[in-house]
Each structure stands twice: as C-alpha cells, then as structure tokens.
Amino acid sequence: MSSECFDGDDALTRYDRWRRSRWEEVAGPDGKASLIAYRTITEPGQEVPEVPGRWTSTGPSGSLTLTATRDQGVSVDGQTVDGTVELMTGAVGLSFPGGRRGTIEELAGAHALAVWDPAAPTLVGLRGIDAWPWDPAWTVEAEYRPADAGRILELTRTTSPVIRDTIPAAGDLVFDLRGERHTLRAFDMGSDVLLITFTDDTSGTDTPSMGRWLILSRPQHTTGTVRIDFNRALLPHHMFSAAFPCPLPLQENHLPLRVEAGERAPVFEEEAAVSTTTGPAV
Structure with a gap:
C-alpha cells in the first residue's frame, strides 16, 4: 500500500x-470539447467535409496521403501543402483555415483523421x-x-x-x-x-x-x-x-x-x- x-x-x-x-x-x-470530427479514411481520394483536401489510405500498415492545393491553406508541420504529402500516424501537425487542426490516429485497423476547432460549440458553450x-x-x-x-x-x-x-x-x-x-x-x-x-x-x-x-x-x-x-x-x-x-x-x-x-x-x-x-x- x-x-x-x-x-x-x-x-x-x-x-x-x-x-x-x-x-x-x-x-x-486544445481541450477534448474542441473535437468536431473523427473520420476513418477508407477510400482513395476521400474528402472530409470539415476540412479541405483529399485523403488516401493503403491500410494501417501502409501509407496515408493528403493532396491539396496551395490556395486551400493546408499545412503540415508548418509547411504549406501544394501537391501530395505522406502523413505519419501520431507524428504530424496538420493546420487548416479558421484555426482548425488535425491529428492522424488509428482506429480498428484504419487510419483516422481527428479535426479540432477552437470555435467548436461544445467547447465555447x-x-x-x-x-x-x-x-x-x-x-x-x-x-x-x-x-x-x-x-x-x-x-x-x-x-x-x-x-x-x-x-x-x-x-x-x-x-x-x-x-x-x-x-x-x-x-x-x-x-x-x-x-x-x-x-x-x-x-x-x-x-x-x-x-x-x-x-x-x-x-x-x-x-x-x-x-x-x-x-x-x-x-x-x-x-x-x-x-x-x-x-x-x-x-x-x-x-x-x-x-x-x-x-x-x-x-x-x-x-x-x-x-x-x-x-x-x-
């Protein structure tokens, strides 16, 4: 004891x-109440309604890529995305317009994108x-x-x-x-x-x-x-x-x-x- x-x-x-x-x-x-979306990526070129870009996963042991144009305002670890970049689970800093941010996780054998928003109603309220x-x-x-x-x-x-x-x-x-x-x-x-x-x-x-x-x-x-x-x-x-x-x-x-x-x-x-x-x- x-x-x-x-x-x-x-x-x-x-x-x-x-x-x-x-x-x-x-x-x-960055509180839990700021999460607005948790989307599994299961299709090539998948769109996520809450953020710009297209997402493609080749499975949990494979790669996850993000494709975006410069004018969409997406950055990875402070670098603006203009084309296709590969993302690592748990080790990427994603930023989107409006102060939203993203993290890459794994759920039930699939890649998942979590989207956080400092203006989320659940957080503000x-x-x-x-x-x-x-x-x-x-x-x-x-x-x-x-x-x-x-x-x-x-x-x-x-x-x-x-x-x-x-x-x-x-x-x-x-x-x-x-x-x-x-x-x-x-x-x-x-x-x-x-x-x-x-x-x-x-x-x-x-x-x-x-x-x-x-x-x-x-x-x-x-x-x-x-x-x-x-x-x-x-x-x-x-x-x-x-x-x-x-x-x-x-x-x-x-x-x-x-x-x-x-x-x-x-x-x-x-x-x-x-x-x-x-x-x-x-």
Whole structure:
C-alpha cells in the first residue's frame, strides 16, 4: 500500500489540483470539447467535409496521403501543402483555415483523421463538469491480476455506424467496496496506463448510460496493488464531443451499487443557470 494517505487536507488539495488539470484537459485551448470530427479514411481520394483536401489510405500498415492545393491553406508541420504529402500516424501537425487542426490516429485497423476547432460549440458553450463532493471513503486498494498473454477484450464504440474493436487485456482489479468483493477488467492503453470503463447503479440516471472511466497507472511489478479513487471517475470524451469513438463499458464491468463519486455530467451554457454544484474549474 502506498504511504500516501486517503484522507486529510493534503489529499483534498491533490484532488482540487487534479480537478483543475482535468478542466484544462477538457476545456482548454486544445481541450477534448474542441473535437468536431473523427473520420476513418477508407477510400482513395476521400474528402472530409470539415476540412479541405483529399485523403488516401493503403491500410494501417501502409501509407496515408493528403493532396491539396496551395490556395486551400493546408499545412503540415508548418509547411504549406501544394501537391501530395505522406502523413505519419501520431507524428504530424496538420493546420487548416479558421484555426482548425488535425491529428492522424488509428482506429480498428484504419487510419483516422481527428479535426479540432477552437470555435467548436461544445467547447465555447462548456461551463463546468458536475461532480459529487470529494469523499475519501470512495478510495480503495485493489489487487492487480495481470491477464494471460494474448488475452483481448472485445468492445463496441460510439460511432455511426457502430464499430466493434478489440483491445489487449491488461488484467483484472479485485477490491472490496461497501462490504462486497468486486472485479473490474482493464484495457491496456500503452505507456503503463490502464483504462477501465464501468457502469454502476447511477448509470442512466445521475450519470451517463454509457458509463464512466477510470484511468490508472499499471503496477511496476507483475503483481501488486493499484489505488482506485472513484472521486476521479471520468465522463467519457463522447460526453463533451459526440465525434469521439469512445468504447462502451464491458457488461462484466457493472458495479451493483450506486457509486456517488466522481464526475456526473457536463454543464453547457443553456444548463449553467440551473446547475447547483460545480463552477468552470471544478
């Protein structure tokens, strides 16, 4: 068990600091709420309605190219595009007219273009993130049980049409909460980061029906303990921008109790006047 205490003023200070960084992650200049499109590139010369240019992919292990003319105002890593350029997944800086930017990602075996806009209505109108008050009773230590080699988890993503995907299984987290033993399965997100998507008895009423997330650090050793702090339960990115292809929670990751901790809902401009809990940096 970590020597870091679960309660006390220091823990509350750390939580408040985390809430501020969380707000910046969602509502900052490059925040999650600025995503306006997430398009898979599956056809030669494909057009993306939100930005100029034509896109061609030869598959996830192949190349992705962008074709544009100088007058379309597209640049890659600061260089204006006039012709055809090859793009690398995760390592390209795309700029478009109007301050929009792009990133290249991979989704379910295909190249995907994410388009971000500092003037996105979801970003401009976001006023806060409603959350339950911090409570140290919602922090537990869990036993980490690594998955067998090659084990994968099948999931469904919030796309239209629906995409079914697989992600390497990291392992299971076993813990006691409210007098009962529970198990949650974690995805392997790389860089020693674990993602848990879960639902509980608040899902669909006080919190989104598509559940919430926990993002945790993988133990340094094969086995060990992981701290789960439900006060840091996150709303999926999809709640801030419908363009995100977020994974829906695994059926087995349902907790049969009300987890009245963590984030509850985004607060947008039209709702701000009736919100009673959080301000913009909380």
